[in-house]
Amino acid sequence: MWYELISERTGIAVADLRKADEGALNYGRPTDNHLISNFAPLMKHQNMTVNSIYDRRKGVEEGLQELQDNIMSLTY
Numbered sequence: 001m002w003y004e005l006i007s008e009r010t011g012i013a014v015a016d017l018r019k020a021d022e023g024a025l026n027y028g029r030p031t032d033n034h035l036i037s038n039f040a041p042l043m044k045h046q047n048m049t050v051n052s053i054y055d056r057r058k059g060v061e062e063g064l065q066e067l068q069d070n071i072m073s074l075t076y
Contacts, residue, residue: 050067
């Protein structure tokens with residue numbers, strides 16, 4: 001299903017998409033972000049919040065709660 005959807009959007013043949021995807025497995029594993037629409041805002045919230053935990057501006061519990069609240073408040 002993913003191959004067909006991406007093929008329609010990009011004009012790349014399903015066989016070529018499958019070949020590229022399966023060939024990439026030799027060098028690592030696939031990521032889930034290509035399956036989530038509007039993934040960039042999720043990553044932005046995650047990075048901002050996690051960085052504040054790493055920088056010790058927020059505790060782990062507080063940071064994770066903020067991340068959860070931010071992600072749940074996103075609308076598309």
